[in-house]
Amino acid sequence: MKKTGxxxxxxTTVPNYEAGKKIAxxxxxxxxxxxxxxxxxxxxxYSWKDEICEDKEYxxxxKTISAKQSKVFKRIKQLHSYEVPELVMIEIKEIGEDYFNWMKKWINGK
Incomplete structure (x- = not known):
């Protein structure tokens, strides 16, 4: 049985467009x-190692389902160049039914 959630x-943020495309x-x-x-x-x-830093990022x-959150975080950490990548999850309160069905179909491999 496939999880939905x-x-x-x-x-997340990345240092350049190419890094973003690779992860995507x-x-x-x-x-x-x-x-x-x-x-x-x-x-x-942001602060990093006791210094205030400024960078250009992407x-x-x-968009995914809550059941995949831990796998997504793990995979991003494997692919990311940052020592501590930003990883934030926000629950979507409202979503179009057709869009959510399309999401679930792809994520669940159907």
Whole structure:
């Protein structure tokens, strides 16, 4: 029996467009996510090793189901160049029924 779970949005940032495309393609090809939006370029300000840093980054919005969250996080960590990649999951409160059915069909390999 295939897991479904609730629709979720997973967010991470990457240092460049090519890194984002690589992660996006792997996650979609492995049926871990249904869709990835690569958004950029954005300015990020953050603390790292006791310093305030500024970088240009790209944001990845990944649509999947809650049942896949741990696998998506694990796979991103394997593919990511950052020592500590941003990994955030947001539950989607409302979603179009047709879109969610399409997501589940792809993620569950049907």
């Amino acid at each position: 609730k629709p979720v949005l997973i967010i 393609h792997v996650l979609v090809e492995e049926h871990l996510v249904a869709c990835v939006n690569i958004i950029g370029q954005v300015d990020s300000v 944001i990845l919005f990944m």
